[in-house]
Amino acid sequence: MGVTGAGGYLGGAVASLLREKGHDVVEYRRNASEDDNGSPVRGLQLDAPIGPDVFEGLHSLVLAAWDLSETNGAKSWERNVEGSKRIVSAARAAGVSRIVFVSSMSAYYGTHQNYGLMKLAVERAVLEIGGVVVRPGLVYGGTPGGMTLTLSRLARLPVIPVFRGANLFTAHVDDVVGAVATLAADREVASAVVGLANPVPVPFKEIMRAIGDAVGSSAKTIDIPWRPLLLLLQTLEKVGVPLPVRSDSLLGLVRPASDVPGLDVAASLGLAFRPFPDGLDESFEVS
Amino acid sequence: MKVLIIGAGPAAAGAALALSGDPDVDIRVIDVGGRLEADNDAARLRMAAAAPTEWSSSDVRIVSESAHRTEGNPLPEKRNFGSDFPFHDFGQLEGVSGEGGVNTHVVSGAYGGFTNTWGAQTMVYSAASFDDWPFPRSELEADYRAVLSQIPYAGEQDDLAEYHPLWGDAEHLPSLSENAVRILDAYRRHRVQVRRRGVIVGRARLALRASACVKCGLCMTGCPYSYVYSASQTFDQLIADKKITYEGGYLALRLGESDGGAFVEARNLATGAVETLRADKIFVACGAIGTTRLVASSLDMFSEPIHFQESVQFVMPFVSIRATSALTQDDSFTLNQFNMLLPFDEAGKDLVQIHGYPYNDAMDDAIPQILKTPAMRRIRAMVLKRVTVGLGYLPSWWSPGFDLTLERPASSGDLAPLSIGHSALDSGQSSKRLRQVNGRLVRVAPFLGVAPVLPMVSLSAPGKSYHFGGSFPHATKPSGRESDTLGRVEAWRSIHLVDASVFPTVSATTFTLTIMANAHRIARRVLEDRHG
Numbered sequence: 001m002g003v004t005g006a007g008g009y010l011g012g013a014v015a016s017l018l019r020e021k022g023h024d025v026v027e028y029r030r031n032a033s034e035d036d037n038g039s040p041v042r043g044l045q046l047d048a049p050i051g052p053d054v055f056e057g058l059h060s061l062v063l064a065a066w067d068l069s070e071t072n073g074a075k076s077w078e079r080n081v082e083g084s085k086r087i088v089s090a091a092r093a094a095g096v097s098r099i100v101f102v103s104s105m106s107a108y109y110g111t112h113q114n115y116g117l118m119k120l121a122v123e124r125a126v127l128e129i130g131g132v133v134v135r136p137g138l139v140y141g142g143t144p145g146g147m148t149l150t151l152s153r154l155a156r157l158p159v160i161p162v163f164r165g166a167n168l169f170t171a172h173v174d175d176v177v178g179a180v181a182t183l184a185a186d187r188e189v190a191s192a193v194v195g196l197a198n199p200v201p202v203p204f205k206e207i208m209r210a211i212g213d214a215v216g217s218s219a220k221t222i223d224i225p226w227r228p229l230l231l232l233l234q235t236l237e238k239v240g241v242p243l244p245v246r247s248d249s250l251l252g253l254v255r256p257a258s259d260v261p262g263l264d265v266a267a268s269l270g271l272a273f274r275p276f277p278d279g280l281d282e283s284f285e286v287s
Numbered sequence: 288m289k290v291l292i293i294g295a296g297p298a299a300a301g302a303a304l305a306l307s308g309d310p311d312v313d314i315r316v317i318d319v320g321g322r323l324e325a326d327n328d329a330a331r332l333r334m335a336a337a338a339p340t341e342w343s344s345s346d347v348r349i350v351s352e353s354a355h356r357t358e359g360n361p362l363p364e365k366r367n368f369g370s371d372f373p374f375h376d377f378g379q380l381e382g383v384s385g386e387g388g389v390n391t392h393v394v395s396g397a398y399g400g401f402t403n404t405w406g407a408q409t410m411v412y413s414a415a416s417f418d419d420w421p422f423p424r425s426e427l428e429a430d431y432r433a434v435l436s437q438i439p440y441a442g443e444q445d446d447l448a449e450y451h452p453l454w455g456d457a458e459h460l461p462s463l464s465e466n467a468v469r470i471l472d473a474y475r476r477h478r479v480q481v482r483r484r485g486v487i488v489g490r491a492r493l494a495l496r497a498s499a500c501v502k503c504g505l506c507m508t509g510c511p512y513s514y515v516y517s518a519s520q521t522f523d524q525l526i527a528d529k530k531i532t533y534e535g536g537y538l539a540l541r542l543g544e545s546d547g548g549a550f551v552e553a554r555n556l557a558t559g560a561v562e563t564l565r566a567d568k569i570f571v572a573c574g575a576i577g578t579t580r581l582v583a584s585s586l587d588m589f590s591e592p593i594h595f596q597e598s599v600q601f602v603m604p605f606v607s608i609r610a611t612s613a614l615t616q617d618d619s620f621t622l623n624q625f626n627m628l629l630p631f632d633e634a635g636k637d638l639v640q641i642h643g644y645p646y647n648d649a650m651d652d653a654i655p656q657i658l659k660t661p662a663m664r665r666i667r668a669m670v671l672k673r674v675t676v677g678l679g680y681l682p683s684w685w686s687p688g689f690d691l692t693l694e695r696p697a698s699s700g701d702l703a704p705l706s707i708g709h710s711a712l713d714s715g716q717s718s719k720r721l722r723q724v725n726g727r728l729v730r731v732a733p734f735l736g737v738a739p740v741l742p743m744v745s746l747s748a749p750g751k752s753y754h755f756g757g758s759f760p761h762a763t764k765p766s767g768r769e770s771d772t773l774g775r776v777e778a779w780r781s782i783h784l785v786d787a788s789v790f791p792t793v794s795a796t797t798f799t800l801t802i803m804a805n806a807h808r809i810a811r812r813v814l815e816d817r818h819g
Contacts, residue, residue: 073479109633114479121482124449124635128414 001184002058002096004028004044004087005065006035009145010102010136013177014062014184021181026058028065046083055094060184063087063126064102071237071246073114077121084122092129099131100184105169105197107135108257114248123193130191132183135261136176137169137197138207141279147252148211148283150245155212161224166204166254169197170276173283179271186269195260198273204253210277226254288817291564292316292531293539293551293581294572296400297799298786300521301806302570304437305430307530309814316522317553317564319396320535321377327368334511339503342511351508351648364392365404365649368509373403378538378556379577382696382704389689389707390750394577398535399519401574401753406678407506407515408623408642408797409440409494413450415636416794421763421772428454430807434800438516441497446478447489447628450635451796458497460490464645465611466675467624470735477734484730487628491642494800495622506621507647515622537562539573540702542585542782549781554700561700568781568813571774572806575756575787576691576705582759582788583693584703586778592690593758593768594710598793599686599717600752603641603677603728604740610672614646621647627677629727631720639724640795641679646671675737680754683793685720687713689749691758707750717746754798756787773816774809785809 001018005011006027015035019025027035032043044054046067055061063084070076084101091099103123106116123133140148154160176196183189205221212219233247266272290306292299295318306312323331330346352369367373377396385391395401411431414424435455442457463471474481474488481488494516506515513520525531537553540561544550549569554561571578579593623642631637650671658667688710693703725741732738759776762769770776774784785806787798794801 074476077478109630112483114483117479117482120633121446121449128449128452 002026002028002055002061004061004063005102006041008064008066009143010139010173010177010180011062011064013142013173014064014180017177017181018184021185023185028054044087046087047079050086050090055091055096058091058094058096060098060100060187061091061096062100062102062180062184063122076114077118081118081121085125088122088125088129088131098184098187099126099129100180101126101131101133102180103133103135103193105135105137105195105257105260106252112255113251115252127191127193132189132191133193134180134183135193135195135197135257137171137195137260137273139171139173139176140211140276141283142173144283147249150249151208151211152215153244155208155215155217155219158219160208160212160217160219160221162205162208162221163226163254164205164223166226166256167201168204168207168253168256169195169199169260170202170207171197171273172279174279175271175273179266179269179273182269182271189265189269192262192265194262194265194271195257196266196271196273197260198275199260199263200275201256202276207276210280214277214280214283226250230254288568289313289548289566290315290568290570291549291551291566292570292572294318294400294574294577294786295320295398295518295522295533295535296395296572296574296786297402297518297803298574298806299400299570299572300518301430301434301803302572302785302810303525303531304434304521304803305807305810306570306814307525307528312814314525314531315564315566316531316533317537317539317551318398318533318535319377319379319538319556320398321372321375321396322398322535323368323370323372327370331368331509331511335513339501350511351505366508367404368511373397373399373401378554379573381702383707384705385707385750387709388748389709390748391707393707393750393753394574394580398522399517402517402799403519404509405753405799406623406642406797407494408492409435409438409442409516409800410447410451410492410796411454412794412796412798412801413635413638415632415634416638416792416796418634418636420791421761427801427804427808430804430811431455431800434803434807437521438494439496439514440493441495442492443490445489446487447492447626449487450628450630450638451492453492457492460493460495461497461500461502461620463490463624464619466607466645466737467643469607469609470643470675470737471625473735480734481731485629485631485727486731487630488735489626489628491623491625493622495620500620502618502620504615504619504621504647507644507649538702539581540700542569542571542581542779544779544781547781549779552699568783570806570810571782571784572786575758575790576707578784578786578788579691579758580693580703580705582776582784584696586776588768589693589695589703592692592711594712595689595691595755596683596757596790596793597686597688597749597755598680598683598752598795598798599749600747600754601679601681601721601724602743602745602747603679604743605643605675605677605737606670606740607673607675607737609736610669611646614668614672619645621645627728629724631723636794637682637685638795639679639681639720640797641677641724642797644676644678646674650674650676677739679724680752680795680797681717681720681724682795683755683757685716687715687717687749688755709749721746754787754793756790756793758788759784760791761789762791773812783809783813
């Protein structure tokens with residue numbers, strides 16, 4: 001089995017779990033090297049040509065690679081969407097029979113978020129060749145990364161900003177990693193979009209309070225009108241001011257998906273997602 | 288096994304391609320067989336034998352006659368090599384009438400059918416288009432690929448492949464028009480903004496021998512070199528390879544089954560005599576309305592409205608901010624250049640498509656009379672240099688469709704009189720959906736540099752899209768006026784309907800390729816069943 005983006009938060013955890021389960025795992029990172037166990041790591045970049053033998057011998061491939069460093073929309077599209085599509089096409093041509101694409105709950109029809117739109121475009125390419133798309137919710141637990149890391153930083157501010165009406169689907173990282181590993185290993189699962197999240201949405205205010213508690217903050221929450229904030233962030237981005245939170249990330253928080261897709265598929269595979277904030281404290285104890 | 292195919296259009300071609308792979312199948316094709324007039328054909332052949340620089344102006348004048356306006360329709364009727372033979376009544380339109388401006392030129396008697404004059408747009412249906420069908424797209428994939436391997440095919444891998452995969456080996460498209468290139472470049476630069484507003488843009492997919500194209504500009508009035516696919520090319524090849532027997536000059540009147548086989552009573556158009564032709568299997572491919580008239584009259588389905596699902600067409604002129612450098616169709620290819628795809632759901636079922644056409648001489652003919660005066664010459668040129676014509680389609684479930692009613696013929700040697708009228712089932716969705724389409728296109732206009740001319744956007748009359756069918760839709764457990772997945776209505780076991788009459792729905796994606804693929808699938812399955 002192969003895992004792209006194995007140097008990242010989710011990709012690395014998926015590769016480790018698959019290996020623990022006894023699978024022969026090939027990790028793909030930006031540069032060829034060796035992993036912590038001395039196993040070879042194959043180099044694979046989203047915006048570089050793909051060698052002819054890169055996917056040789058694989059029957060499953062988990063696509064977890066994504067580059068968030070590019071802020072220009074057109075360039076980010078070229079790198080992430082076109083790059084991912086090239087990988088999908090090359091993997092298919094190499095005979096990889098199961099492709100699992102790690103998308104996001106931000107990817108849904110009608111999303112206005114750049115990140116969600118880009119993930120949605122890759123989803124289409126994966127579904128067209130019979131692959132499986134997983135959409136993790138807001139992932140928490142383990143070593144904080146991604147959006148949870150950003151939120152934990154916000155929770156340490158003197159006042160914690162929250163947005164009224166924002167409700168998010170959450171998922172513990174162990175549940176997500178376990179689900180991705182299951183889907184990668186089970187070649188009988190039909191092509192589908194599967195949401196990896198507890199089906200009960202959690203108000204953003206509740207999430208921030210729980211994270212605040214976990215990081216030892218007693219700061220009060222304050223409701224922020226998100227539209228003026230979004231406009232402010234967008235304006236600052238246009239003039240090139242570096243920001244700790246992107247306007248696109250804010251959009252993902254305040255206009256989330258309305259439901260979790262593929263609950264029937266998840267249930268049929270016995271995939272379960274603990275309710276928030278179960279398991280949150282451990283992650284910050286570790287950090 | 289003796290097989291009879293009725294018709295020589297794309298559905299017939301799809302079935303013939305599948306059947307001709309089995310040497311034990313004796314294939315006979317009968318057809319009305321209307322042909323291009325001799326003078327026009329002679330001009331076409333002279334041009335095909337020479338380079339465009341050597342063409343005589345009289346030949347070019349003969350074959351490049353533009354489209355003709357028809358009453359009540361914003362889009363004129365095309366001409367092919369200067370002829371109306373794809374629409375001409377060779378007997379097949381006998382007794383056809385329409386009310387309220389509906390299109391009545393709905394059955395082609397031409398050898399090759401309407402593919403003599405189509406836009407050559409060749410695109411696989413989205414997977415979700417099959418949600419209301421009794422089988423998934425995967426069951427058709429091998430047939431799509433088989434058909435694509437037998438016809439000329441050009442296209443590019445782009446964003447459209449997210450819904451419409453580019454199966455098979457497509458040639459690269461010829462270089463596109465200035466306006467099309469600008470729109471596609473603008474889309475690449477502003478892709479996120481455009482897609483956020485619900486529009487995807489990609490290049491055309493065409494049944495075109497692109498590598499040979501000399502860009503003579505005559506695509507819309509007929510390619511003198513036959514580089515644009517017509518089903519007649521498939522039949523010409525099968526005849527030359529002695530894989531089929533073809534007989535033109537037959538008008539099918541009645542179908543039936545007896546003695547374990549099937550028969551068709553057909554009028555010999557040369558003698559007027561009605562002949563009975565028998566076969567083990569009959570594949571009916573007269574086009575959705577021709578087939579429906581034949582089947583329904585054979586089964587005494589008179590005086591009851593038969594609903595047709597149509598992917599209604601709309602005409603959408605666009606105006607660009609920037610003008611093209613020259614106003615000519617010379618040295619260009621003038622088929623569809625780019626497509627706009629407007630998804631209205633996540634899975635890709637509720638898709639609206641718009642095909643963008645560059646300048647061609649028919650547009651010049653179609654502009655308002657006032658702009659044709661010498662005094663308005665510069666304004667006319669200024670307008671035309673900025674115009675791109677979009678032909679759009681809504682899916683059948685958002686379209687009015689139309690009803691067809693047959694009356695009992697006066698005698699057994701006549702076709703059943705057929706009237707086409709507006710449908711009682713029209714939910715009125717089309718106008719609302721068209722407004723939503725307009726809204727999206729207005730919102731993306733600043734990014735694409737091209738805006739719809741909203742006052743000129745109009746829905747075409749019923750039947751004008753030529754994307755209609757569904758009178759005997761496939762069903763898993765067919766009843767009433769449904770067919771099984773092999774295109775058989777309940778009364779028959781050896782007669783297979785293979786054209787769009789069996790489509791459960793008509794997606795907004797241009798559908799000729801899917802017609803061919805589905806006909807190929809039915810024929811392939813019949814052969815497989817025969818071999819156990």
